[in-house]
Structure formats: C-alpha cells, structure tokens
Amino acid sequence: MSGRYKATDQMSELISDDYRMLQIITRFGIKLGFGEQTIETTCRQNHVHIPTFLAVVNFTKNAGHTHINETTEQISVPQLLQYLQNSHQFFVEFRLPNIRRKLIEAVNCSSHNQVGMLTLKFYDEYAQEVSRHMEFENNHVHPFVNELLAHKLPHTSLEELGKEHSGNHASMEKSIVELKNIIIKYSPNEGNDQLLNDALMDIYMTEEDLLLHCKLEDTLFTECVRKLEREVRMQSSNETEATESDEEEQGGNVHDELSEREKEVISQVARGLSNKEIAEKMFISVNTVMTHRRNISRKLNVRSAAGLTIYAIVNGLVKLEEVEL
Ligand SMILES: [Fe+2]
C-alpha cells in the first residue's frame, strides 16, 4: 500500500505493511486481534481519536514527511500527549532495560574485560541521557500543555521550555550512533555472537523508533502546541478586553461567523449532550466546550439549550429526528 492510510483501510493491512505500526497501535492502547475490521471501527471500539491515529501512522509511514498544517487542525492534543507519554514509558521501562539485559548476556562485562565493561558503561550513560530527556518532557513540557488545555495561561512558554532541551534530540541521535560504532568496531570476540547481534538489532530499531519520536515532537506535536498556545494567549487577552467593555464587545461581535467547532458544539447540544459528554465526544476538555459555548452565546445572543436547538434545526446542523426535545 502506498500514499496515506485512510479510516476505511483494514487495520490488519496496516500492520502487515509495516511492522513499526505494531508499536504505534500499542501506544494508542489498541490490542491485536481486530480481524477484518477497518481502522475506523477499531479506533472507535478502543476510544481512539481517528484523525490523531491516522496522523501518527501516516507520519511514520512517510518517515516524518506530512503536511503538518493540514493535519494539526484535526489532531486531539490530549490524545497525542497520551501517545507520547506511552512512548516514553515504553522506551524507559521496557526497551532500554531490555537492551541492557541482552548486552550483559552477550558481552562479558566483568572488570576483567575492560572493553565489555566500558561498552556497558557507555550504554548506561546513553540510557540515562534518554531517560533524563523524557523525564523533563513528562515533568515540564507535558504539564505545560495540560495547563494550556485547561485554558490557563502558563508561567512559561513553549519557546522557553525548548531552550532548556533543544539540543537533546540531536545529542541522543549522536550517542546511539556512537554506541553502535563502539559495538561494531571494538566488541571483544569472547562473547556470544548471536546474542550480540540480537542486542545490536534492538539498538538499530530503537534508533529508528527514537528518531521518529523526536521528529514527531519537533514537528507535529510542536505545531499543535504552538497553535494551542496562540489560542489561549489570544483568548486571555480577549477576555481582558471583554471585562473592560463588556456590553460594547458583545454588541460588536454579533455578526461574527461561527467556526466549524462551534457549529459542532451546537449540534451536540441539540442532540441533548451535556458539556462533559460533548468534551468526550469531541476529544476536547470541558473547559474548551464552555469557552465554545460562551463564544456561541456572544455571537448568536442565544444562551439556552432550547434556543441553540432551534438554531441548529433552522440552520441544518442537525436532523429533526436527532433532536432531544
Ligand atoms: Fe519524547
């Protein structure tokens, strides 16, 4: 299969086309055994946001070449964040300790074998470098994004956070290339060749996996977070202006056009969904739903669910039989 995967493609084809997709589905919480199901059905059953899933698989398939601007519009940031956290957990708790175990088995790492011992030391330093980097993202970058998702204006900015660890991706890439070279060039002959090859192949896979992980963070994820940050900063400055001249502001924006997301919120209100249910369905936070509802009220001068339902019917946002009366 070439080009881009679509929601109607079979899930099993995805995996048989490219073994790397196995890692991706696991990080989205999807288990094997999906029979003849499509990507769409499997994602729905596992509560996975389809556009976000497709964005990540297509990003991987095309080795990090994606039309980012086209994609970021549809991505669910909470879901992408969860995907990155699951990837970190995989690297730190599974992949890196696993390679270490294999290296110890394959190479004589005792103090009598200095090259073996130093290889393990180099590996440990590399693993620490990766773990430290991922910890920083878990403890600083991701909480920053969660604040934005809660529509709070954070004390720092993505740019500031980026300054603190901007060189890490390149440095991790260099370290793993060096690790491979050390093993390939200087590994002592006294170990088990097959075990060493196995460890080395895991290192190759990790290199490729980590490269794509970092690239996804540098492009797709960063673009989404930048967009979110712009929205929150703009919203916060709008709210300040609104409190200064509330009445005037409301009158001035009556003719603002509704965005597609706002129309979607109205149609869900008309279907009788609560704010919490709308948030779950649209993969956004309850706060975001409330912001949309505030903006809708301001633009339409209609606040009640009944009023919004009438608006939805008249403007064809819902069918009459879908309406909760
Ligand atoms: Fe990361």
Ligand SMILES: [Fe+2]
């Ligand atoms: Fe990273």
